[in-house]
Amino acid sequence: MTRPSTVSYTGRGDTATDPPAPGPGTARQRGRQPRPGRGGVLAVFLTPALALFVLLVITPIVVAAYASLYKWNGFGLPENFVGLDNYTRAFGDPTFRGDLWRGLVLVLLSLTVQLPVALALAMLLNQPLRGRAVYRLIFFAPYVLSEVTTAVLFTLVFSPNRGLGESISTFLGAEAGAVFADPSTVLYAVFLVVSWKYFGLYMMLFLAARQGIPKELSEAAVTDGATAWQAFRHVTLPLLGPTIRISIFLSVIGTIQLFDMVWVLTGGGPIHSSETMAVTMYQFGFRRFEVGYASAISMVMFLLSLVFALFYQRVVLRRDTAGAITNQGGQR
Amino acid sequence: MTAHLSRRSLLGLAGAGAGAYLLSACSGDDKSSDPNAPQTINWWHIQNTEPMLPVWAAMANEYKTAHSNVTFTIQPLENEAFKAKLTTATQAGDPPDLFQSWGGGVLKQQVDAGLVKDLTDDVKDLVGGILPAAMGPYTIDGKIYGIPFDIGMVGFWYNKDLFTRAGITEPPTTWTALLDAVRKLKTAGITPVAIAGKDKWPAHFYWSYLAMRIGGVGALQKAVDDKNFDTPDLVAAGERLKELVDLQPFQKGFLGAEYGSPDGQAATMGNGGAAMELMGQWAPAVQASSSTSKKGIGDKLGFFPFPAVDGGKGTATEVFGGGNGFAVGKDAPAATIDFLKFLLSVDNQRRSAKTGAVLPTVKDATDAISDPNNKVVAETLAKNTGFQLYLDQAYAPALGQQINDSVAEIIAGKKAPAAILKDITQVAKTA
Numbered sequence: 184m185t186r187p188s189t190v191s192y193t194g195r196g197d198t199a200t201d202p203p204a205p206g207p208g209t210a211r212q213r214g215r216q217p218r219p220g221r222g223g224v225l226a227v228f229l230t231p232a233l234a235l236f237v238l239l240v241i242t243p244i245v246v247a248a249y250a251s252l253y254k255w256n257g258f259g260l261p262e263n264f265v266g267l268d269n270y271t272r273a274f275g276d277p278t279f280r281g282d283l284w285r286g287l288v289l290v291l292l293s294l295t296v297q298l299p300v301a302l303a304l305a306m307l308l309n310q311p312l313r314g315r316a317v318y319r320l321i322f323f324a325p326y327v328l329s330e331v332t333t334a335v336l337f338t339l340v341f342s343p344n345r346g347l348g349e350s351i352s353t354f355l356g357a358e359a360g361a362v363f364a365d366p367s368t369v370l371y372a373v374f375l376v377v378s379w380k381y382f383g384l385y386m387m388l389f390l391a392a393r394q395g396i397p398k399e400l401s402e403a404a405v406t407d408g409a410t411a412w413q414a415f416r417h418v419t420l421p422l423l424g425p426t427i428r429i430s431i432f433l434s435v436i437g438t439i440q441l442f443d444m445v446w447v448l449t450g451g452g453p454i455h456s457s458e459t460m461a462v463t464m465y466q467f468g469f470r471r472f473e474v475g476y477a478s479a480i481s482m483v484m485f486l487l488s489l490v491f492a493l494f495y496q497r498v499v500l501r502r503d504t505a506g507a508i509t510n511q512g513g514q515r
Numbered sequence: 516m517t518a519h520l521s522r523r524s525l526l527g528l529a530g531a532g533a534g535a536y537l538l539s540a541c542s543g544d545d546k547s548s549d550p551n552a553p554q555t556i557n558w559w560h561i562q563n564t565e566p567m568l569p570v571w572a573a574m575a576n577e578y579k580t581a582h583s584n585v586t587f588t589i590q591p592l593e594n595e596a597f598k599a600k601l602t603t604a605t606q607a608g609d610p611p612d613l614f615q616s617w618g619g620g621v622l623k624q625q626v627d628a629g630l631v632k633d634l635t636d637d638v639k640d641l642v643g644g645i646l647p648a649a650m651g652p653y654t655i656d657g658k659i660y661g662i663p664f665d666i667g668m669v670g671f672w673y674n675k676d677l678f679t680r681a682g683i684t685e686p687p688t689t690w691t692a693l694l695d696a697v698r699k700l701k702t703a704g705i706t707p708v709a710i711a712g713k714d715k716w717p718a719h720f721y722w723s724y725l726a727m728r729i730g731g732v733g734a735l736q737k738a739v740d741d742k743n744f745d746t747p748d749l750v751a752a753g754e755r756l757k758e759l760v761d762l763q764p765f766q767k768g769f770l771g772a773e774y775g776s777p778d779g780q781a782a783t784m785g786n787g788g789a790a791m792e793l794m795g796q797w798a799p800a801v802q803a804s805s806s807t808s809k810k811g812i813g814d815k816l817g818f819f820p821f822p823a824v825d826g827g828k829g830t831a832t833e834v835f836g837g838g839n840g841f842a843v844g845k846d847a848p849a850a851t852i853d854f855l856k857f858l859l860s861v862d863n864q865r866r867s868a869k870t871g872a873v874l875p876t877v878k879d880a881t882d883a884i885s886d887p888n889n890k891v892v893a894e895t896l897a898k899n900t901g902f903q904l905y906l907d908q909a910y911a912p913a914l915g916q917q918i919n920d921s922v923a924e925i926i927a928g929k930k931a932p933a934a935i936l937k938d939i940t941q942v943a944k945t946a
Contacts, residue, residue, distance in 0.1 A: 343768025
């Protein structure tokens, strides 16, 4: 990382030194030496949550993992054991390999377009601006809509013959009406709709983080002769780091699991051009009754998310989460 | 390495899960066999729009009035929503008491899983009065698992005005003539064909009909029996379809179009935006309800059967179609079958037929067909020399969906017909 250490450490100096030693250590000690009566309390408070977690999270995962080893149409109990055939089939299937590729494209687009735009807007709306609250409200509004509502809305907007998008683009001398019907544009069209819905959320996150940064820091930088860009690049941006990193995390995980929007907008078509892993999984599980194969796809999705989440949390988010915990518990 | 061990523990866990589920499934439903005990019939149908929606509701009310112990929970669902919802319910082993069924491979899967009631003995008296072609898809291994209330066929619905404007004097009777008509319509600046590319099933009508016309009515059944679709006749059907696709006959944005949405296939026809569509007997009703005027194109709408293909083994009198019917869930209360018979009474079939949205399966009710288009369909159907059920219903779901997906690839012009028939064969062999 190239950020100038002086500035970033003023912001997190106390947090960076505190967390590693006492935090986890104390927790472990407490765990080992329960006070009398504490076990009962723990059991009472933990059991309901743990039971629900096992029933609703662990069990389905285990059942899916189990089903993914069978050729099974979902009726009765699985009997036809096929080993890892479902997995080899998935990775040999052009549609599923396409899903992985399209997922990657969507992730890259989110990181290079959606988040920067949200960040730029957040910075803009942090400036003293007439009607600032109204803009904030407008930009955040799409996030409040449900995915299905958003998708239906945009199918109407981009309806080829009478949609608003078609009228506007015809007026501008272009043709936008068929963006969802053209295999070469549909993925980008879907991405635009997803971004339209979610950029407001990231904008709000960035805005909140920005407002948490004391004014004095940028003022000091400007007094020391930094330009507005330098102040942003070397003061604001590093201090927004934790929020940016968690936004990337949310965005990637959200993209891996993308379903509702695609399903309602395009159903994955035309000819699989906008299909995601979740859509393929649904097609096989609920249309073709190949529950075993669909389970294998869902396991791949799960493992991808899990590996990414673990890796990201360990490597990228480690200091952020440690800082956040100690800040709240200890310092403030 | 520890594959054996982990597999066993997984088995145990799944077994425990299944056991818990079975326990929970045992409680709940009232499985009384007494038809006079208080009972609720949970009914899922797909006539979720005018004109049939209120008719079903009225019939249920009349039945309820006559049988004070029976109440209804009716769920009218849109076609695709119904399929998704039923899948979840059946996979959970908990089907509704009375629900939409097209018969065929999907019904067979439900029968194999023990989810639907064998109606053979209960409906003996009813079946005699029903058109035999309609009963076919609901008869599995000689037993009856559903009753059709509607039977129809797919054919071309066309806009007479637009045909005249393009200088087409009579409906085409051969595939070559159809392609000519498409060219004439294009020259006249008219969109020749409306199609719903997003929904896929409307496109599979084209390939299926071509396969029947080229290979004869038995070709599709033989293909699934042999698990081989890679035959010269079926490839030829794909190539003939490609001839049509190459003329670019479809409406703008057809690959994203749904069948029943406000800008979809039916609306395009109903608003006069395209000259023809290949669709089932319900087409006039859906055209009307999804058009902006809510009336469709009225008497400008005509019907002609799918044309013959030169040199093909099939004839234009062989029909591709199917009907709507109801199956009865395994735990349905006793009055369900009686209510089903009530729906299929001659009077109630007449009432359904009068709406124009249902072509009755009860022979004595066919005189109530008033709509001229429906009459043509009923007559064509009555004269049929061969019948093939919709492939996505006749075949097992995995194969049916593969055909829909594959034909969509021809329609999109993305894959050669020979290649897609290899894809279909692959699924037929493994599914």
